[in-house]
Amino acid sequence: MAVSLLYFLLVTILPQNYPNEPAVVTKIATALNDSTADGNVLFKFTVAGEASVIVIVRVRSxxxxxxxxxxxxxxxxxxxxxxxxxxxxxxxxxxxxxxDLTGPYEGTLQPENIYWFNLRVDYNNKTTEELLDIWKTEAESFLGSRKSGSVRAVAFKNLGEREVQLFINAPQPDQFDLLLFNTPIVQAIGSDIRAMSKGVLFLN
Known part of the structure; x- marks a missing residue:
């Protein structure tokens, strides 16, 4: 594709569909499989315990x-x-x-114990230069851990926003919680980070 645009889609099934939710989810999966003429779906998840679907899609326009x-x-x-x-x-x-840290990720997410983290970063009392230094240190830490194999994850940044969408295998959530608290960005500006976590499953 000449132009490559990435989008994060959050699809919420409304209450009118609740009696037929499994059938609607199946239709959604089929509609996404048929979307290859306009782009390709990189990831598709259902949110565990919720009537929601997450899609990462690459499109031409x-x-x-x-x-x-x-x-x-x-x-x-x-x-x-x-x-x-x-x-x-x-x-x-x-x-x-x-x-050497910013090449395409060659690993894959395992189907069990996948979590979606939405991380919003504010920077009260920080200059833009200080924030960029913190972001860089965090990126080096995350990508270095992933390259070493100690972390299995894929991540995206919202365009023009200080927000990250992270999908990660966390076989032991309590240990991952501790790992998150010790990341460079949390150590530097933890009080200015708003995080949300959800369990997800591959939509298939």
Missing amino acids: NAALDRITSRLRCTGYLEIRSQPIITYESHARNLNVSA
């Missing part, structure tokens, strides 16, 4: 995204929120992180 979401709406009563994103590797390259 905003019009192509609109066609995909129109097909999704034909599957039932849905609320669809779309967010343009970039890969975390692109974000790290923008921060001048070493090239």
Whole structure:
């Protein structure tokens, strides 16, 4: 594709569909499988315990995204929120992180114990330069851990926003909780980070 745009989609099944929720989820999965003419779906998850689906999609244009979401709406009563994103590797390259850490991720998420973390970073009492230094240190730590194999995860940054979408295997959630508290960015500005976590499953 000449142009490559990434989007994060949060698809919420509305109460009108609740009696037929499994059938609607199946229709959503089918609609996403049929979307290859306009782009390709990189990841698709259901949120554990909720009537929601998360999709990471690569498209050729905003019009192509609109066609995909129109097909999704034909599957039932849905609320669809779309967010343009970039890969975390692109974000790290923008921060001048070493090239040996910012290549394409060759690992895969395992189907068990996947968690979605939404991290919003504020920077009260920090200059932009200080924030960029913190972001760079965090990117080097995360990508270094992933390269060593100690972390299995994929991440994206919201375009133009201080927000990250992280999908990670956490076989022992209590230990991961401790690991998160010890990351450079939490150590530096923990009180300015708003985090949300959800369990997710592959949609298949």
